[in-house]
Amino acid sequence: MKTWGGRYGPALVVLLVTAMQAVPAAATDATETVRKSQSVFFEAAKDFQARVKMTLITRDGQQRLRDLTMLRKNGEAGEQKYFMYFHSPADVAGTTFMVYKFPNRDDDRWLFIPAINMVNRIAARDSRSSFVGSDFTYEDVSGRDLSADSHTLVKEDQIGGRKVYVVESTPRNPAEYARKMAWIDQATFLPLKEEYYDVQDALYKVFTADEIKEVQGFPTVVRRIMVNVKTGHKTEVVFERIQYEVGLGDDLFSERYLRRPPERWIK
Amino acid sequence: MTGARTPVYYVCAALLAWGVPVAAEEVSLHGFVQGNYAARVTGQELSGPEGGDVFLGEERLQIKLATSSQGSAFFLKTDAFRDAVARVSDLDVREAYIDSSSGAVDLRLGRQIITWGVGDLLFLNDVFPKDYAAFFSGRPLEYLKIGSDAAKVDVFTDVVSVEMVVVPFFQADQLPSSRRFFVFDPFPGVSSRVTEEPRAELGNTEMALRLSRNLLGFDTAVYASRGFFTTPGMRPDNPTLPTQVTLFFPRLATYGASGQGNALGGVMALEAVYYDSVDDRTGRDPAIPNSTVRYLVGYQRQLWSDLTTGIQYYGEYLFDYGLYRDALPPGFPAQDRLRQLLTVRLTQLLRYQTLRLSFFVFYSPTDEDYDLIPEVRYSVTDALWGAIGANLFGGKTETTAFGQLNRNDNVYVVARYEF
Numbered sequence A: 001m002k003t004w005g006g007r008y009g010p011a012l013v014v015l016l017v018t019a020m021q022a023v024p025a026a027a028t029d030a031t032e033t034v035r036k037s038q039s040v041f042f043e044a045a046k047d048f049q050a051r052v053k054m055t056l057i058t059r060d061g062q063q064r065l066r067d068l069t070m071l072r073k074n075g076e077a078g079e080q081k082y083f084m085y086f087h088s089p090a091d092v093a094g095t096t097f098m099v100y101k102f103p104n105r106d107d108d109r110w111l112f113i114p115a116i117n118m119v120n121r122i123a124a125r126d127s128r129s130s131f132v133g134s135d136f137t138y139e140d141v142s143g144r145d146l147s148a149d150s151h152t153l154v155k156e157d158q159i160g161g162r163k164v165y166v167v168e169s170t171p172r173n174p175a176e177y178a179r180k181m182a183w184i185d186q187a188t189f190l191p192l193k194e195e196y197y198d199v200q201d202a203l204y205k206v207f208t209a210d211e212i213k214e215v216q217g218f219p220t221v222v223r224r225i226m227v228n229v230k231t232g233h234k235t236e237v238v239f240e241r242i243q244y245e246v247g248l249g250d251d252l253f254s255e256r257y258l259r260r261p262p263e264r265w266i267k
Numbered sequence B: 001m002t003g004a005r006t007p008v009y010y011v012c013a014a015l016l017a018w019g020v021p022v023a024a025e026e027v028s029l030h031g032f033v034q035g036n037y038a039a040r041v042t043g044q045e046l047s048g049p050e051g052g053d054v055f056l057g058e059e060r061l062q063i064k065l066a067t068s069s070q071g072s073a074f075f076l077k078t079d080a081f082r083d084a085v086a087r088v089s090d091l092d093v094r095e096a097y098i099d100s101s102s103g104a105v106d107l108r109l110g111r112q113i114i115t116w117g118v119g120d121l122l123f124l125n126d127v128f129p130k131d132y133a134a135f136f137s138g139r140p141l142e143y144l145k146i147g148s149d150a151a152k153v154d155v156f157t158d159v160v161s162v163e164m165v166v167v168p169f170f171q172a173d174q175l176p177s178s179r180r181f182f183v184f185d186p187f188p189g190v191s192s193r194v195t196e197e198p199r200a201e202l203g204n205t206e207m208a209l210r211l212s213r214n215l216l217g218f219d220t221a222v223y224a225s226r227g228f229f230t231t232p233g234m235r236p237d238n239p240t241l242p243t244q245v246t247l248f249f250p251r252l253a254t255y256g257a258s259g260q261g262n263a264l265g266g267v268m269a270l271e272a273v274y275y276d277s278v279d280d281r282t283g284r285d286p287a288i289p290n291s292t293v294r295y296l297v298g299y300q301r302q303l304w305s306d307l308t309t310g311i312q313y314y315g316e317y318l319f320d321y322g323l324y325r326d327a328l329p330p331g332f333p334a335q336d337r338l339r340q341l342l343t344v345r346l347t348q349l350l351r352y353q354t355l356r357l358s359f360f361v362f363y364s365p366t367d368e369d370y371d372l373i374p375e376v377r378y379s380v381t382d383a384l385w386g387a388i389g390a391n392l393f394g395g396k397t398e399t400t401a402f403g404q405l406n407r408n409d410n411v412y413v414v415a416r417y418e419f
Helices: A004-042 A138-142 A255-259 B007-019 B132-136 B321-327 B403-408
Strands: A047-057 A063-074 A080-088 A096-102 A105-113 A118-121 A149-159 A162-171 A179-185 A191-197 A203-215 A218-228 A234-244 B027-040 B054-069 B072-083 B088-102 B105-112 B148-156 B161-167 B192-196 B206-215 B218-228 B233-236 B244-248 B251-263 B266-276 B292-304 B307-318 B338-350 B355-364 B369-379 B384-395 B410-418
Touching: A004 A149, A004 A162, A004 A179, A004 A218, A096 A255, A105 A255, A105 B251, A118 A255, A118 B251, A149 A179, A203 A234, B384 B403
Parallel strands: B192 B244
Antiparallel strands: A047 A063, A047 A234, A063 A080, A080 A096, A096 A105, A105 A118, A149 A162, A162 A179, A179 A191, A191 A203, A203 A218, A218 A234, B027 B054, B027 B410, B054 B072, B072 B088, B088 B105, B105 B148, B148 B161, B161 B206, B206 B218, B218 B251, B233 B244, B251 B266, B266 B292, B292 B307, B307 B338, B338 B355, B355 B369, B369 B384, B384 B410
């Protein structure tokens, strides 16, 4: 009697080979989708300026406000420069923060503390740390390396009448989350919703893009919310006075302007 | 009545303008109201009205007024305070300056706080005045620095940034005073003291220069300065039977460098400086510090989310040590040839960064002394925060930097409402 494998062996091999080719192809599509999504969400245009109002809301409804001006300029090969000026709260008013972001290596970060007129480098290894006490991490604000996760297209779906790709991202090394589900708009590639799961596979954080506008031709999330479903704490972020292609010079992202924030740009 | 436009008019106009939305971007008014108290917990009291357990008690109003337009700006930071220990009320102009900017040149004229170098609470190339009394009695960190009445010019080029500071008015460090602190005094029996500060003369004008640029991802700088030691030397009128001690500030020139950047998964800091004791290059005058080389290696890293750790190693090498020992009067405590210091900082932020637990340690293996500073700070709202902390000193002898403060262990509280 011939074995099962013997009889169907060649067919099985063909099937396996097809499957092995098919899986990377799907993964590539998903990775490409995430790449496009990151590109429109974090890297739109050559540069960008906005007044950012973050409202941190506790479960009991107590609110704190972080009011800052954010400037971003894209460099070569995925490099970016960020400059932030804090208008409030009062204890950090006048503080400036600058980040040089590099793909696949640690950011350079500088903080200027006006009370003692000092610029200091700060350690940046942990991108999971909360950004100014909000529910957003540094990664949520400026993006995560594409290759840090493996991406899989789970299905296509609809959210609020918009067609979306549902992509699951799993970190290759331990990260803030164990997996992330993202609902990515098929037309604009903006993330409309994201769910973060911990190592017990329990949902703990939900991101929603609550208002999207087209600014100078760039689809832009102008209001977003991150909710920590475990603590009931949430952060609402509103972008105001958004401008793209404003012509930010490289010299702006320097110690000179950290110490003396340029009036023209930080309003 | 038309009347002349007095300064009061302008201040009032500025204050009114602040309330008008259209002008709000040009004039800003901020500040705080603060209560700050510290008590010695060693049970030991000094004689005199300020020597009780509660050696810091003050209420303070700070006003920060800023205006700017078209490349120029004005900034004023003034504190009005009540010192409940000394029972006086006073004003403290912390900063008051005019900024002007033109092309690649920035000018800042007036009273200003300048901080140089890459150390964390250790200052090598930063020759600007400090208030250690404030620091050791639990006042907020910003009070460690004192403003300099200075002119500062910055020139920015593609190759290097140049910062030049000219300070015509000498400002000494504020050291813990014997009225409020137990401190080491090498002349305990001599109550007559005279302080001779360098007068505001052209020849006494302090100058400091800093050249900086980014090099291979590191922020690097070189420094040079000429001026005076900001802590005094002590000279008795008679070496054997002194009746009066003169506190004076010897000349000092410094030359140094620093670098700071990402390395080993954290931020690495390196700094070194040569202190040229101009008035005692031979090292034979016991009242004047000898020349030294000071160096620092620091490393900070985030161990996990919202926990920052930092360690530093600092050394101070005294030149002409043999001459220094020979010149030292009998019975005087001798400094080591190489004084070493280690610091550790741990800062953990909790509850959406509203709660900050921090711990800072100074420890000298050569002096065998230390200062431990634990602190808890909580932001009740965006406007209100409070902190409670302690300074715990100790040492093998009471003649070293921290050892002399051994009997001053204290607990402090701060509450601040910012607007």
